[in-house]
Amino acid sequence: MPKITGAVEIDRDRCKGCDLCVVACPCSVLALETHDVNNRGYHYAADVNPEACIGCAACATVCPDGCITVYRVVEK
Amino acid sequence: MTPEQIKKPENVVAQRPALLNDNTMHYCPGCSHGVVHKLVAEVIEEMGAEHIAIGVAPVGCAVMAYNYIDVDWIEAAHGRAPAVATAVKRLNPSRLVFTYQGDGDLAAIGTAETIHAANRGENIAIIFINNGIYGMTGGQMAPTTLEGMVTATTPYGRRVDLNGHHLNISPLLAQLEGTCYVTRQSVHTAAAVRKAKKAIRQAFENSMKGLGTSVVEIVSTCSSGWKLTPAKANDWMVEHMFEAYPVGDIKNTTTQKS
Known part of the structure; x- marks a missing residue:
């Protein structure tokens, strides 16, 4: 079976910390920062569990500010 | 890995x-x-229509849409976007003309313009964002506000005897001969977003083919106006808004015409 690996890149300064990507992620890859804030004072989203990412792009699809880039590699 | x-291009x-x-x-x-x-x-990017797209922006939260999407925009007076779009499309039939309106704009002050543009069957696409509230001005009651819904101007909930029923405008537009495609979508999950994208694509294509007016209603959230977190606002929308505004195609005559 091919192994699917994904990765997300988040534009942290564009993120408004709305939490929608965290809710949409089926693999619990994302979470909002609990302490750190970005240049506009929001707790931005971060990939706290990057190994679990399958590159399904659900986070990028629901992100209202278009700050997530998703990558996917299928290893055969 | x-x-x-x-992370490579x-x-x-x-x-x-x-x-x-x-x-x-x-x-x-x-x-x-x-x-x-x-x-x-x-x-617009997938259709390769960057150079022929003209959007008509409303008054409301999306008033500054021209700041974000890199196509040509015209700013219409409150509610008058379908009237302006009518003129633009008639003078430039080769252009992709669409309006982007909220419920306060399309369903309240612009009801007449919307209904008559749809009745004339103008070849424009109307994107209608319905969040049941006046978002920009501070969360006042809109015609689309649900019965019992608490807003800034209905602090005890919307009363039918005082404020009337919620206005369900898409089925109303679907009754008109001029509309070719009326659909109601939502953007609360990844699957819903993909369906909404397909609907917008079809509306834009109908506009280019000259099949009539297309209306894409997007049932949306206003987390600030509803005083909920974005995730809870989505849950509230699924629980309450979908009952009054069920998602799905309301009218589609394009398959017979083309």
Whole structure:
């Protein structure tokens, strides 16, 4: 079976910390920062569990500010 | 594989559409407008219509849409977007003309313009964001506000005897001969966003083919106006809004015509 690996890149300064990507992620890859804030004072989203990412792009699809880039590699 | 090996341009599966420019949107965190803007930008890009697209922006939260999507825009007076779009499309039939309106704009002050443009069957696409509230001005009751819904002007909930029923405008427009495609979509999950994108694509294509007026209603959230977090606003929408505004195609005559 091919192994699917994904990765997300988040534009942290564009993120408004709305939490929608965290809710949409089926693999619990994302979470909002609990302490750190970005240049506009929001707790931005971060990939706290990057190994679990399958590159399904659900986070990028629901992100209202278009700050997530998703990558996917299928290893055969 | 390490993240560095994965993060290469050839492996990108989703990214910010090129037609959205670098300005940070003024919308509140989690606002549905952002998602719909992204979809409009993606659809125009996929159709290769960057140079022929003309959007007509409303008065309301999306008033500054011209700051975010890199196509030509015209600002219409409150509610008059379908009237302006009518003129633009008639004078430039080769252009992709669409309006982007909220419920306060389309279903309240612009009801007459909307109904008559749809009745004339103008070849425009109307994107209608319905969040059941006047978002920009501070969450007042709109015609689309649900019965019992608490807003700034109905602090005890909307009363039918005093304020009337919620206005369900899409089925109304579907009754008119001029409309070819009326659908209601939502953007609360990834699957719903993909369906909404297909609907917008079809509406834009109908406009280019000259089949009549297409209306895409997007049932949306206003987390600031509803005083909920974005995730809870989505849950509230599924629980309450979908009952009054069920998602799905209301009318589609394009399959017979084409």
